[in-house]
Amino acid sequence: MLKVEDFLDTRLYKEYKDTYVVDKMLKNYFKGQVPDGIKVPTRVQSVPLKSYEDVYKWDINNFQEILALKSLPGVTEEDLWAIAYDVYIDPDGYDIRERSGVACSADALLSFKRIYTMYGYTENMIAEYEKYRKYPIFHFPKEKNGINMSRAAVFGDRIDSTLLDLKVYYENGKNAEKCRLQNAFNLEKTSSFLNSFADFSELVDWLGVRGSFVNENNEVFDLEKGDNSILTVYHSEIDWQWSDSYFEHVKSAINRFEQLSKLS
Numbered sequence: 001m002l003k004v005e006d007f008l009d010t011r012l013y014k015e016y017k018d019t020y021v022v023d024k025m026l027k028n029y030f031k032g033q034v035p036d037g038i039k040v041p042t043r044v045q046s047v048p049l050k051s052y053e054d055v056y057k058w059d060i061n062n063f064q065e066i067l068a069l070k071s072l073p074g075v076t077e078e079d080l081w082a083i084a085y086d087v088y089i090d091p092d093g094y095d096i097r098e099r100s101g102v103a104c105s106a107d108a109l110l111s112f113k114r115i116y117t118m119y120g121y122t123e124n125m126i127a128e129y130e131k132y133r134k135y136p137i138f139h140f141p142k143e144k145n146g147i148n149m150s151r152a153a154v155f156g157d158r159i160d161s162t163l164l165d166l167k168v169y170y171e172n173g174k175n176a177e178k179c180r181l182q183n184a185f186n187l188e189k190t191s192s193f194l195n196s197f198a199d200f201s202e203l204v205d206w207l208g209v210r211g212s213f214v215n216e217n218n219e220v221f222d223l224e225k226g227d228n229s230i231l232t233v234y235h236s237e238i239d240w241q242w243s244d245s246y247f248e249h250v251k252s253a254i255n256r257f258e259q260l261s262k263l264s
Contacts, residue, residue, distance in 0.1 A: 001074055002075050002083070003072075004035065010068070010069065012065045012066070019045050020045045020047045021062055021087045023041045024044055024086055026038070026040050026041065027040055029086060049089065049094065050094070052092075052106065053091075056091045059088060059129075062084065063084060063126045066087075067121065067122075067123065067126065077120050077122070081116055081121045084116075085113070091106070091133070092105055093106075097139045099193055099196055103141070103142045104142065105139060105140070105142045106136030106137075106138065107140055109253075109254065110128075110132050111157075112133075114242075114247075115133075132251060135258060137207075137208075137209065138159065138209070140193075141187075143189040145187065147185075150184040151184075155180070155235070156238045156240050157240065157242075158237075159223070159250070160220050160223045160231050161234045163209075163213060163214060164232075164234060165234070166181075166200060169185055169194065169200075174194065200218055204218060208257070208261060212256040212260055215228070223246055224243065224245060225245075226249040
């Protein structure tokens with residue numbers, strides 16, 4: 001475990017004293033351990049971040065600064081993760097698209113936690129986050145228990161099963177009765193959003209995922225099998241933990257999205 005006396009002698013503390021990151025660490029990670037004479041904030045400093053890119057770059061800088069603490073005595077990857085996760089700000093909430101008056105926030109395919117679980121708190125983790133969280137892809141309505149939240153519980157965050165469910169919705173005349181995300185689809189804002197599209201094809205084009213997650217025939221790519229296989233039935237797996245192949249195929253789909261969108 002990181003000792004407070006070691007932390008007070010680090011570059012991170014000296015350079016970022018009285019800022020959000022150090023305030024959070026003193027208040028939460030070192031709770032009850034801070035020696036007399038060191039101010040523990042009652043309120044954490046705010047962070048002047050305005051855009052997805054601002055937050056994305058700010059997070060990566062923090063990841064690097066926290067990784068440098070690994071050289072201190074007794075510090076484990078679990079300690080670094082606990083600190084990083086506490087100070088982390090998700091950039092998704094800073095990227096909003098609007099459709100028919102409905103605000104839609106970004107919904108990442110690879111969360112910070114998922115990337116950490118795969119790689120540990122390492123340089124490789126930071127590199128993967130930097131590569132695969134650079135651009136937001138999917139946007140769904142900002143609504144409690146909406147698609148963004150529900151696909152995690154219903155499909156273990158598997159985006160191909162989510163897209164298949166959306167396809168079922170449109171193929172059944174915009175009827176959510178046969179959809180596994182039925183409760184989310186019937187919410188006021190989500191329903192208005194979905195009904196603003198004539199069909200699944202129009203939604204796919206608005207999302208910009210044709211060629212990367214959905215083919216020209218509006219068939220959803222199976223991200224478990226890869227190799228442009230088509231998903232025709234929902235994945236039986238619904239738990240949060242993915243197979244290594246699913247993880248890698250999601251990364252490949254993100255790469256295709258960036259290439260087709262001319263972002264890379």
